[in-house]
Every structure is written in C-alpha cells, then in structure tokens.
Amino acid sequence: MSALAPARRRASLLGLTLLALVVATALATLTMGGLGVALPDLPAGMIDVARGEATGKANFVLGHLRGPRLLVALGAGAALGASGALFQSVTRNPLGSPDVIGVSAGAGAGAAFIGLLMPSATSIVLGSVLGAALAVGLVAVSTGTGLSNPMRMVLAGIGVSAMAYAFTQYVVYVVARDKATVLSAYLNGSLNARGWDHVATIWAVLALAVVPLALLSIPLGLTEMGDEVAASLGVHSGAVRRRAVLLSVLLAGGAVAVAGPIAFVALTAPHITRRLARSARPLLGLSAVTGALLLSAADLATQQVPVFDGLPVGILTLAIGGVYLGALLVSEWKKAT
Template identity: 55%
Template sequence: MSAPTLLRRAPRPGAGRPQLPGRVRRPARPLVRVGRWVALPVSVRAAVWSLVLLAAILATAVATLSMGRLGIPLAELPGALLENPGGKTGFVLDRLRGPRLVVAIGSGAALGISGALFQTVTRNPLGSPDVIGLGAGAGAGVVLTSLLWPGVVPVPVGAVGGAALAMALVFVATGRGFSSPSRLVIAGIGIAAMAGAVTQYVVSTVLRDHGMQLTAYLTGSIAAVSWEHARTIGLVLLVVVPSGLALAPRLRLVEMGDELADSLGARTRPTRVSAVVVSVVAAAGAVSVAGPIAFVALTAPQIARRLTGSSGAGIVSSALTGALVMVVADLVVQQAPWADGLPVGVLTGAIGGAYLGYLLLDERKKGRL
C-alpha cells in the first residue's frame, strides 16, 4: 500500500517574499480628485481636525458678532446676515464687526499658509515670516509706499516689495540660504531691526500727524478695517490657497531631502522658489490689511501639525488654525476688560514670544542651534 500523498495548497502570491521585521502595511490614503490631473491624498485625522477647527471658527465668529453691549442678539443674527438691515444692527454688521471679523479670518489664514510653506521649505520650525523679518520688511514697505508714492502705488504692492527685499537680504546674510537655524534667527533679527529703524524714522520725522495711526498699524491692528481690506485679503487667498495646494505634494517630497525628491520628480529648486514666492505674497497680503501680526505664522503650522499628525505643509489645517488664532485673539481684545483697546498684535506677540522661546530651547536640546 502506497504512502498517503500529502496535498498542499498553492502558495499565495507574495507569500514567499521575506517580511521586514516590524513592518506594518498601512491602508492607502483616500484621494480627492480635482479634474483629471490633480489628486490630493487626504488623511482622515487631518480631515476630522479641520472640521473641528472650522466649527470653532464659526462659533467664535458668532460670539464676536453677538457679545457685548453692541452685539447683535442671537435671534436676530441669521436674518441680519441674510438681509441688509438698518439701524444699530446694520451699523454693527457693516461698519464695526463685520469687516473686522472677515479680515481677522482672512489674515490669519494667509499667515498660517505663509508659515506652513516657509517652514516646510526650510525644514525648520523657526523658519517663519516673523523670525526672518518678512513681517517687518512688509511693514516698512507699506510705510515707504505711503510716504513716497501716496495713492500711486497700492499698499499691497509696497508690502510685497518690502517682504521680498527682507527675504533676499536674509538669504544673502546667512551665507547658507535658509538651511542653518542659528544663522537664520540671527540674520532675521538683524533685518527686522533695520526695517524697524526705517519705519520708526518715517513715523517720527516725516509722518508725525499720522504717527499714532501708523504705530497701531505696525503693532498689528484690525480695529479700523473696512470691506475694502476684506476684499483685498480675499483676493490674496484666492491666489495663495490654490497655489499652496498645488505645491503641497511636491513639498512633501522635498522634506525627505533634495536628492530623493529630485529622483522622484519633485524638481526641488523650482518648488522651493515657488513656495517662497507664495509665502511672501501671503504674508504681505496679511500685513497690508492688518499690519505685521506677530507670531501667528510661527505658531499656526506647528499647532496644526501636532493636531493632525501629518507631514508636509498642511495648507488647509494651517490656514484654519491661523484663522482661529486670529479670531480668538480679536474676540479677547474686544471683550476682555484687561485687553480693552489693545491691538490684536500685542496679544499674539505675547503668546507667540513665549512659544518662540520654547522652540529655541527645543532646537538647542536637539543640537540644531
């Protein structure tokens, strides 16, 4: 009697491949397609947190419009937003709080995008428009434009020119571009001081009659904005948001290193240049309507990364985080008795300065400074 034959199952495809220890297969991210040529990977966690941030912005916006002695009652608020009311409600919505709220959301979003792009390009959490003097340069550009060509050169153009000049000076002064955190911080402080000196000279000697107004603007204030400012920041966002989203996939590769990114088709140098240009336009647009609001561009991308746990620029989450930081800060300076009348930049500067100190200590512990 012959020995029984052992029947074996056919091996599964890939069963004989060696498995790397500790390797876990992750499910592919869902894609959001825009037309036939653009497909953006979406993290579920990032999407959930973006919705949470959006809900927080809407809740803070309702509080901004309804709180205080001049607030619009909640029962009247939906009708006031849908119609064109008159009287006190129309005055509050059209003159006092409506433009201020829109500018706060728009400028915060623009600063968040600017910081996210610059930090991704430099692979450095300290690489933000605040630290390298872009905000101060944009403010100096605004002041010089209003002095030399009042009514001829638009304010946003002056802001972009000043920010671009500050960025170029920092790039040259470091001797190594944006790759060294310590040199970046030192050069940025120097450029910001130079831009501040130019601004203070103009304020103190040439534009004395407008000195108080300019001082409030250069601190970062949205107390006297109008719908014209809201339209300006809206146009800026229409440019920088699609541009940032288009750059995001390549920036994710750039974070892996130049050689690997180039081998994967990211075209590192054009990507960096494009991201820096978009970052400058976003920061300059925010400065042109709200002044150099301190440290929103530094903190918003870092908070967004910690919330979403994702790599890359995080354009949407950084924009929403920046908008939330701005509307909350503006609500505080409007309603808190101890902050009554303060420019919003004073509050964001106090919080952001403490956060900058934490980042500097963290970078020093890691041996990067």
C-alpha cells in the same frame, strides 16, 4: 494604505474641530456685548447685509463695525497660517516664519516711508506691499542664489530685517512724531476700522493662492524627505522651494497689507497644527484654519476682555506666541533631561 488611515482620520477630525471652533469664535464676535446682534436675528441680518438691504443695528454692526473686521481677521489669519507652513516646509525648520526673511519688517518700513509722504490709510497699505516686496528682493539678491537656499535666505533676512526695523524706528520717532500714533497702531498689527475693501483684498489673495497651494502640497512633502529622494521621484526641489517662497510671501504680504505685521501667527499656527495632527508633512490647509482661529480669537479678546480693550491685536498675538514658545522650550528641556 492602512498605515495612512489613522493619520488621515486624525487630520480630518482635527479639521472638523478647528472649523467648529472658528464658527463658534465668529458667532461670539458678532453676538457678544452690548453692540452684538442677537443670535436668532443673525441669519436674517447677514442676508440683509449681503443684499445691501440692512438697516439700523444690523447694518451698523454686521455691515460696518464687526462684519468686515471678522472677515479680515479670518482671511489674514488663514493667509499667515498657510504662509508659515510653506516657509517652515521650505526651510525644514518648525520654528521658521516669513518674518525671518524680512517680510514684516520690510512691510513696516514701507508703510512708515509711504505713510510719511502721503499720510492716508490707502498709502500705508500700498507702502506695506511695496516694502515687503523690496525686502524679499533684497534677500534674493543678497543670497547670490535667489530663493533656493534656505540657510542663506535666513541669514540675509536677518540683515534686511535689522535695516528695515532701524529705518522704521527712525521715521516713527524722529521724522514723523505727529503721525507716530497712527503708524504705531498699524506697525503693531491692528484690525480696527477694517472695511470691505480690506475684505476684498485679503480674500482675493487667498483665492489666487488656493490652486497653487493644492498643487504644492505633495511636492513639498517629498522635498522634506530630502533632495535626492525628491529627485528620484521626478521633483525638482529647488523649483518647488522657489514657488513655495514666492507663494508664502504673497500670502504674508496680503495679510500685512490689510492688518499690519501681525506677530507670531505665521510661526505658531503651523507648529500647533503639526503637533495636534502628529504629522511630519506640511499641512497647508489645516495650518490656514488654525491661523484663522488664532487671529479671530485674539481679536475677539481685544473686543470683549476689558484688560485688552483697545489693544492692537498684534500685541496680543505677540504675547500668546511668546507664552507658547516658552512653554514649548520648557517641555523640550524636560524631555532632554
């Protein structure tokens, strides 16, 4: 027990630090800029919005403009962080993510197809969910072993992603040129014009996932020690992986449904968390908080940094993820030499 105490203290301290940064980012989102609500007026404004009694600036900013957008960013980021942690644990690959098995590409293709037939915000969300589910179904069928073999899942996912991406580009650039602007914003990942229906969707997904995440944490840690070790402790690795993949897809699909295919958060959040905590175990909760911080901070930048003004948040997270991975590769190369 004494050997575990430093790791637990480090994880607890990291969790408190991440939560403090999330709160600071949320406050900055709601208070900065000409449209921001002054910090002393924020508590009363939030209470009024919750009661449905807000008027004037507080109602516009907290109830319509920034409040729902912030809650969607936090929820989608948390879902992507937890989803990535699950997938990296299942594949035993710290650089894996749900995107590898075609979740984002399938969601984008579904959004493009349904959005072409029934062009509306609701249809695009529906299309993204159906597309993600279809992509995972194709991967499960293509592997011949369902969702229990990580390597086959990755290989099948590459093929499914390529086909989905090709279909999306065909729809956007050939069939639906007049709707390309709307679809392009969604397919890059965007938090613009989010509403309370989006908030309800993503937080309902998170609520459904909380208990399964808690129940999977210990079995996932045991499967990372090897199938034989897990089996000796009464854990069926194949069943644990299947549940983890399905839960990962649910979380990623929920995030894609409300914000589009946000790039790199599912990949980098769990990786950053493990490095900061210096842990080999899947840190599902901390990864979720890191994901919420990454996405909300990136969205804050798109609102307040002039050079990023109006940029879909998914493009910024793509740039951040690319820089992080580049720095990581350079660091590993220096260690190797």
